[in-house]
Amino acid sequence: MSIPQSFDAQQTVCINPATSEMIGYSRIDTPDEARTALRRAQAAQPAWAALPLTERVRCLLRLRDYLVDHTDEISATISREVGKTRVEALATEVLPSALATHYYAKNAWRFLKPRRIRNGSLLLLNKRSRLYRVPFGVIGVIAPWNYPLGIPMHEIVPALLAGNTVIFKTAPETQRVGRAIENMIQAAGLPEGVFAHLNLPGAVAGEVLLEPGHHVDKLFFTGSVPVGKLLMARAAETLTPVSLELGGNDPMLVCPDANLERAVNGAIWAGLQNSGQSCGGVERIYVHQDVYEPFIQRLKQRVATLRQGPDVQHNVDIGAMCTARQIKTIQRQVDDALAKGAIILAQVRIDPAHARAQFYPVTVLINVNHGMELMRQETFGPVLGVMKVRDMEEAIALANDSSLGLTGSVWSNNTAAAVALGRRIQAGVITINDHLLTHGMAETPWGGFKESGIGRSHGEPGFDEMTQPQVVTTELLPFARRNLFWHPYDERLYAGLKGALQVLHGRGFGERWRGLLRFTSLFPRMFRD
Numbered sequence: 001m002s003i004p005q006s007f008d009a010q011q012t013v014c015i016n017p018a019t020s021e022m023i024g025y026s027r028i029d030t031p032d033e034a035r036t037a038l039r040r041a042q043a044a045q046p047a048w049a050a051l052p053l054t055e056r057v058r059c060l061l062r063l064r065d066y067l068v069d070h071t072d073e074i075s076a077t078i079s080r081e082v083g084k085t086r087v088e089a090l091a092t093e094v095l096p097s098a099l100a101t102h103y104y105a106k107n108a109w110r111f112l113k114p115r116r117i118r119n120g121s122l123l124l125l126n127k128r129s130r131l132y133r134v135p136f137g138v139i140g141v142i143a144p145w146n147y148p149l150g151i152p153m154h155e156i157v158p159a160l161l162a163g164n165t166v167i168f169k170t171a172p173e174t175q176r177v178g179r180a181i182e183n184m185i186q187a188a189g190l191p192e193g194v195f196a197h198l199n200l201p202g203a204v205a206g207e208v209l210l211e212p213g214h215h216v217d218k219l220f221f222t223g224s225v226p227v228g229k230l231l232m233a234r235a236a237e238t239l240t241p242v243s244l245e246l247g248g249n250d251p252m253l254v255c256p257d258a259n260l261e262r263a264v265n266g267a268i269w270a271g272l273q274n275s276g277q278s279c280g281g282v283e284r285i286y287v288h289q290d291v292y293e294p295f296i297q298r299l300k301q302r303v304a305t306l307r308q309g310p311d312v313q314h315n316v317d318i319g320a321m322c323t324a325r326q327i328k329t330i331q332r333q334v335d336d337a338l339a340k341g342a343i344i345l346a347q348v349r350i351d352p353a354h355a356r357a358q359f360y361p362v363t364v365l366i367n368v369n370h371g372m373e374l375m376r377q378e379t380f381g382p383v384l385g386v387m388k389v390r391d392m393e394e395a396i397a398l399a400n401d402s403s404l405g406l407t408g409s410v411w412s413n414n415t416a417a418a419v420a421l422g423r424r425i426q427a428g429v430i431t432i433n434d435h436l437l438t439h440g441m442a443e444t445p446w447g448g449f450k451e452s453g454i455g456r457s458h459g460e461p462g463f464d465e466m467t468q469p470q471v472v473t474t475e476l477l478p479f480a481r482r483n484l485f486w487h488p489y490d491e492r493l494y495a496g497l498k499g500a501l502q503v504l505h506g507r508g509f510g511e512r513w514r515g516l517l518r519f520t521s522l523f524p525r526m527f528r529d
Helices: 031-050 053-069 071-082 086-112 150-161 172-188 202-209 225-236 260-276 292-304 324-339 392-399 415-422 459-464 491-505 509-520
Strands: 011-015 022-027 115-117 127-135 138-142 165-169 195-198 218-222 242-245 250-254 282-288 343-347 363-366 383-389 407-411 429-432 467-475
Touching: 011 172, 022 172, 031 138, 031 165, 031 195, 031 202, 053 071, 053 086, 053 150, 053 172, 071 086, 071 172, 086 150, 086 260, 086 459, 138 150, 138 202, 150 165, 150 172, 150 459, 165 202, 172 195, 202 225, 218 225, 225 242, 250 260, 250 392, 260 282, 260 292, 260 383, 260 407, 282 292, 282 392, 292 343, 292 363, 292 383, 324 363, 324 383, 383 392, 407 415, 415 429, 491 509
Parallel strands: 138 165, 138 218, 165 195, 218 242, 250 282, 250 407, 282 383, 363 383, 407 429
Antiparallel strands: 011 022, 115 127, 127 467, 343 363
């Protein structure tokens, strides 16, 4: 029995997917209320940006402290709404969010500090340029349900520190986590209008936030490729910049010299934690033929020990699926693979007592190939496809045979060789002997190639996404009447400017010397009428 995510005219019903119990309600905002919130954010932004950075930092560090003080409560809320275990809620969401808030708060001054631009030519030594970072204004954040705290915090916190105000929309499935973020913001003491959380259906949110004549100044979206493309097309009407993280179908390459115990444990964690609902999780495993048999035997043994069910007393390893519609996608892909010759290597048995809840059994398939949907499309569930390869050249070719390119990993005891191999994977994030964890590292940029999206979050590149670069160039000789190349034009000016070219790039000493004489003869015109 599927658990519907229901709406009525006023509220969203919140359901625990691991138990099917109703756990609360969240009031639905109207489009007019969303427009009002946007107007308030626009009005509040100039004063917020004008605050000294130390004041903005102080507010955000209070948010970090709130996270620390309410760790158990927030972890439990995430677990109940997404269906993941509380260990995963803490390890992959609460802990990284606190670490990230601290990181951005401590490094914001460096990211926002004006930077001198070195002169590019001796001809313009009288010019001095600096690069400033200017907030966009109002940042819109549309967050997904799979990491309802961990993903948006890497956008909300740097956006606020950079001097933007924020309109935040979380998924209908994770409204209580959205309300928890609201509570954090209130505890941080941000001024009225600087942050607003909206509960709107996705299609309505996209329309309102990108409405011509009254829209956010930049939109961050994490979700599916089709929705990302729709939002990008909508944003194009007003040239609103967008940052899109649209998922992955991530490969794991196991070399013949890999530590197989670590590789198997890594595949299980990165591929199956959060019940496989991770954009950057392992989905496709390519194993060198020399170690294929021992790898799949270890994998089968480890999967057999996994405990899947509701998290009662930290007594399970794998939780539930957040949405019933995703279970249908997974089942369709598995059925397609089995019909085309795949074999189930291992599968966890789900207790019949949980039949009414949203579980999909952990499943490992072998005899897979790229004629199967499982290996071509994002699965987003607790399913792993393992494929034997002749050599690592074949592994690279298969890894890159995808329209997505978020992350990839290489497993080998030769780090230098693994890095060289990993650099050939067409993905934005590469890890060696690990996978997925860099999303929890605030300093490492996160984002993908191809249809996995545009832009970056995390680290300095992610912080830069919250601002626009502004260059200011000053003149060291403001008392000069004109630049060398200003009016009036004459033959002597042409010859002198050609001389400048010869000084810099002439082919011999004589040509350069003659050019220097012609060029320097122009200097007096800078100071006379």
